[in-house]
Amino acid sequence: MLRRTQLGYLARESVAGFRRRKLTTGVTILIMSASLLVLALFVLVTLNLGMTLERTRENVDVRVFLVGGLDAERLAGLQPPFLAIPGVREARFIGQDQALAEMRAMLGEDADVLEVLDENPLPASYHLELSRGHRSPEAVAAIASELRRWPEVDDVVYSQAWVGALESWARIFRWSSLVVSLIVFGAAVFVISNTVRLTMASSRRVIEIQMLVGATNGFIRTPFLVEGILHGLLAGGLAMGLLAAGHRVLSVRLDGLAFFTPVQVGGFVAFAVVLGLLGSLAAVSQYLRLRRVV
């Protein structure tokens, strides 16, 4: 068990590196928070892309345009076969007149252009809504190609092309986040272990005497590990602070830009702390292994 005198000593020694080398400490924390910031940025973009993707998928909307010349009975009779297709949750009929009315509403003041038409050129169509499990690009494409074979169907249009593009972007960002986090991981551990190594080198005599008089390795190690943890904590906090400020500025222009939840912020700072701990652990164990007393 540690005694009060020892705890006081450990607390003082833990911040000794900060006191003695303010510049090195500052630069270390800046480099580390910059790399963490890059990582957080990638994660945040991935997160936002994912949410946009989710919203787009919610609105998957397959429009089935029908060939002309079908009578009202045939048109109405198509609904049951549509609903029989696996994954189709709802099939809403839009007649030629309704399509024109929608077009007119969409054009607003420019609706006059429609007056030149002799007859309604818009085909009747069905809007299909798909159930959750059938919204992937592959599933939608399969449904569409099946529908195209029906004699009543002229064309099938869906927003899935969009979803495919979004999805490949999200995939790219997900993978890049992984790569970037590996690079950040290496960089942060490297700069921290170097800084802690500096602290240890300047505490060489103290470490030597501690080993000589029989201090345990755990006791000798503690202040340096705490130093690494503090580095991680400060760098993680700084990165999150900068990112939050940037998000606040950007979200004035971009609506619905998501930020990390408090739990995610906590997780990110914890990740930075773990990096700090690993960095100092690397420095300390290497140093103590090589160190001879006499």
Add this chain to the structure above:
Amino acid sequence: MADDPRSRGPLDPRTIIAFYHVNLRYRDQTALADVSFTVDNGEFVCLTGPSGAGKSSVLRLITMDLFPTKGQVVVRGMVSTRMKRGRIPMLRREIGFVFQDFRLLEDRSVYDNVAFAQLVVGVPGADIKKNVMRVLTQVGLWNKRDRLPHQLSGGEQQRVAIARAMVNSPKILLADEPTGNLDPVTAQEIIDLLFRINDGGTCVIFSTHDHEIVKTFGQRVMVFRDGRLASDVERRVPERDRAPRLSDHMYRPGEEPATPHREGGHA
């Protein structure tokens, strides 16, 4: 000579240090070759020989800072070949170590330098003060306890180092060329201090290549040459040739004053 510490086994209760056919290769060089000896509890031993002969290696093997390439070192019943890393600090708490270059913490006072050795092994605050006062008084530096090391003479700095080595009440005090940086008079003072510490029951082993010290040293002298123990003799220096020691004037129970060899009475 049944009572000769040089011929005892490691199981003898009087034995505190035992080397058994110790070989040590260090950076591709043979530092020690087939070295065997035992040291009794409370003995005072001088290691001598030219630089690089293996004196420091012997001391480093005793602190288990190095381990033999072959053979075995036993210190206070702890066997080098069966020593776990985590146990080494416990061994070190029973050994004091003094260097030629003092190795004090330059930014701390005399008091703090000595107290440091107690602090890091977890001695309660109240005891630290008592113990530091005891050892600093013993080495005659209590009145200079607030000085920084650079404000002291070399001899005084070495006395601080000795106080630091002694504050945890070790059973063994190792001194590697403790007089190497000191003038002859100061050197003799340090040797004298080591004798006084030995009188308190602590086994003292010190190394030196100073012939003057060895000549006037009336104790067991081990001579190392090229990594081998070349000779191990109990020197009987005639009283008139021996340097005077403060311990000559101190009363030791059950013994004639100034008897160079003490029987193993501190088991």
